[in-house]
Amino acid sequence: MNEAKRKLLNKRYRAEANFKLFGQIAIGLALLFLAVFMYKIFSKGYTAFQKTWIVTEVHYDKELMLIETDNPSLEDLENADYYDIAYKAMTRLDPSLPEEDDRQLIQMVAFTYEQEVKNHLLKNPSLLGKIVPIRLTASDDLDQVHKGNYPRDIPEEDRRVNDYQLKIYDMLNERGDILSKFNLSFFTNPDSREAELAGIASSFMGTVFSILVCLAFSFPIAVLAAIYLEEFAPKNKFTDFIEVNINNLAAVPSIVFGLLGLGVLLAVFNLPRSTPLVGGITLSLMTLPTIIIAARASLKAVPPSIREAALAMGASNMQTTMHHTVPLSMPGTLSGTIIGLAQALGETAPLILIGMVAFVNTIPGTPVDPAASLPVQIYIWSESAERGFVEKVSACIMVLLGFLILMNLAAQIIRHKFERKWN
């Protein structure tokens, strides 16, 4: 080997090494971005899964509750007055406080504290007349203090929690009367103006209903369209035109579909506003081309030899398609569908346009009840001023990501387990 050749060879090796290095750097950067993103979300959001409680004592005093009978029925308990005993439960934390400053104590718990006192009794009617410990949801400000998100060393007038409240908090904390527990209500509560009470139940259900509606609309239409185009339609200019437009449709910005939903579904068909039904149909417009493309690809992937085998046995086109081609293409179609749905899951813009951005403090039971959706919920909360919503946004993102990961995992599993490898 002469010198020139050796040099050339070295150059080639070097070029390859450099190329590998650049590739590794690219991967490294991508991973770094992902890690930073995940870290931000998780470090901010994990606290949302913790809920802060204040433990105090409540006296279920019949007199104060204005109960007159000796043996009150559940209905009587339901109709009793809890205002006073709830109020007293809080004020007993600091009996020395002048009555006109009581609000300072009341502000330390969520405004639903009266309801919480009531629910506790309704669950255990035997507590009537007794003095029992009870835990009440801390206000979001106190919650943030407990989670260490509020700096305490700034001047009092810049703080949302005043010195007195901090003193009480410290006292309770020392006594062990501040509890931190898993925040179940984040998953079971609907949205709320109060951060400590706000949950994702309504938006989660809204998302689930939207996706189901979307699936119900897009899957049959897309699969039928794909089968017709792939197996039956003659190949001519018109079908080419359709094919091009399906691909175009997949590239249309989602907000355009939102406008379509607004203009057609709401204005022309008068479907109920802000509902998963309308949201799902709008999203299905978006998923439709994705599923058609995936279904056609997996129909194409079924080797012609299988079709030939069936045709040569005297099966009709329809039988060949339904008995052989479609079942074999199903795994690919399904995983494509799930990926399409996962895309729809993260859509915000079209939903905002069709009104799914409204504040909904009920949990939807059917697709025609008003609802939000997870990405829209993120959008709504990120607009809110309260400190307590910041962690909720991150937590909601985590739930959404979890949902997405689950769906993509399902798509992967279906693909790997059921998709045949044609050699």
Add this chain to the structure above:
Amino acid sequence: MSEKPHIVKSYEEQLQLLKDTIVKMGASVEKQLEQTIQSLVKKDTSLADKSIKDDEKTDKYELHIEEQVVNLIALRQPMAIDLRETVVALKVSSDLERIGDLAKNISKRTLKVGTDLPSDIIKNLEIAGLKAAKQVNSVLNAYLHRAKDTAENVWNSDEEIDQLTNTNMEAAIKHLEKKKEDINKITQLLFMLKNIERIGDHATNIAEQVYFLITGDYLEGERPKG
């Protein structure tokens, strides 16, 4: 039919080698025959010795051809013209080997008889021998040049040798009636004559093979006999 070369060159070479070996074996047999006849004519026993010795060479050629044919069939599975080429080579080589054997046999008898046979009988023997040698030569040419007509001619003219053999045998018997003490020599002579006739027959066999090789058909009809 002029053939294009095979796509596989080594196959082409093997077939060519087979043809070449046949031609070489033919040359070897012709030489043997020539020596045999000349030893009679020139009364030179050393030529007869050579002819006997050369038969070993002829036998080796036959073995060599048989080996090539088996190889071709096993490894190349020849078809059509190539198949005929292969099969014909096998048969032609065995005919040539027989001719070589017969020439050797004549030479052996020449050594036994000595050289003092009557000259008219020697003359007849020479004519028949040359005729047979000519037949062998013609048929080998037919093989080499793929000449169908030549092969047919050889096939048709075997009759002449048969007739010549008959005439010669009658002459030999007549001689024996006159000179009974020559019984040993004449017996040898009869065998020699018969051997020459057999050489002619083998040449005819080869002619048939050459005809089959070229046309794929068999020479049909009863062969003219004397």
Add this chain to the structure above:
Amino acid sequence: MRGNGTNMTKISAKNVNVFYGSKQALFDVSLDIMDKEVTALIGPSGCGKSTFLRCLNRMNDVIDICKVEGSIKMDELELNSRKLDVVRLRENVGMVFQKPNPFPKTIYENVSYGPTIHGMAQSKSELDQIVEMSLKKAALWEEVKDRLDEIGTGLSGGQQQRLCIARAISVSPEVILMDEPCSALDPIATAQIEELIDDLKKEHTIVIVTHSMSQAARVSQKTGFFHLGKLIEFGDTEKIFKNPDNQQTQDYITGRFG
């Protein structure tokens, strides 16, 4: 090797021309396929032998741009007619392909598919019988009888191809077309298929396209040599392989093509 042919013509093709768009793939092909004989079609790749084979069960219909002219008669039925019921034809003319292509279903389902869609069995037991018979005829029964509910694609290549043959004969076709049925198989599996073909010709007329000339020589009674879309020579297999009339045929079978 002579067939047990009835010396009756089963399929008679006259002046068949096939076009793929503007490209002509077959030129004036005429040949007679004898009943209960094996007819082999040989020739270099792209010579039109498979195209001709696919005219016999109208598999060319699948290709939009394919146009077939001329007459192909099976008994008295004109195959190249618009009015022909293709489904009925394919019930009568089975096909085995180059690559074994069993359905990715169970062995049983593979064989029972044809009889099921053509409504040939009145009951489950009747269907069982057809499946068993077909597998036996395809010389596969002994190997698979205990695992009929296993997936057909899990068998070995040779077994898969015999399964495909079983599938083809399950509807008792009069004619079986084979498109290079052994090209993906090892020599043992090939020998098994060849033995099977020998057996099947007792009841079926077989047309086989093959790249292996020795295979054509071994299994067929008639051989047709195609080149560039033309039928160059057609005749008894013995004649074609010992002493073909046509120089092109000779060049092809002796490996002098070029």
